[in-house]
Amino acid sequence: MKITDVRIRKINTEGKMKAIVSVTFDDEFVVHDIKVIEREDGLFIAMPSRKTAEGEFKDIAHPIKASTRAYIQQAILESYEKALADAETAEETEAPLQ
Numbered sequence: 001m002k003i004t005d006v007r008i009r010k011i012n013t014e015g016k017m018k019a020i021v022s023v024t025f026d027d028e029f030v031v032h033d034i035k036v037i038e039r040e041d042g043l044f045i046a047m048p049s050r051k052t053a054e055g056e057f058k059d060i061a062h063p064i065k066a067s068t069r070a071y072i073q074q075a076i077l078e079s080y081e082k083a084l085a086d087a088e089t090a091e092e093t094e095a096p097l098q
Contacts, residue, residue, distance in 0.1 A: 001025050003072065006079040011087060018043065019080050023072060031061050034072075036080050043080070045073045 005024035012018055019036040033048040049057040063069040 001068075003075045005030075006075055008080055008083040011080075011083060019083070021045075021076050021080070023076065034076060036076065043077055045069075045076050 003023055003025060004027045005022075007022045007024075008019050009022060010020045016038050017035050018038050021034045021036060022030055022032045023034060024030045031048065035046040037044055037046050047059045047062040049059045051057055063072060
């Protein structure tokens with residue numbers, strides 16, 4: 001299984017949720033609504049989930065192996081950092097010179 005596309009759909013500067021991401025596997029299967037979350041010890045991903053009648057959140061889709069989760073998380077966080085850097089560069093370019 002190969003990650004063939006990572007799309008950062010939304011970047012938040014406020015709050016703990018930093019981005020919403022879609023990941024495509026083998027140009028054939030996509031998982032939407034993966035979240036990039038900030039904790040005190042760094043960023044991590046939260047797989048798409050829904051709230052149960054009991055008020056718990058259950059993952060809709062998730063990797064079975066820890067190595068697969070690490071692979072997905074690394075690809076997402078690298079893409080997030082690049083998108084964040086690109087956004088900062090665009091803001092600097094648009095800022096008027098003084």
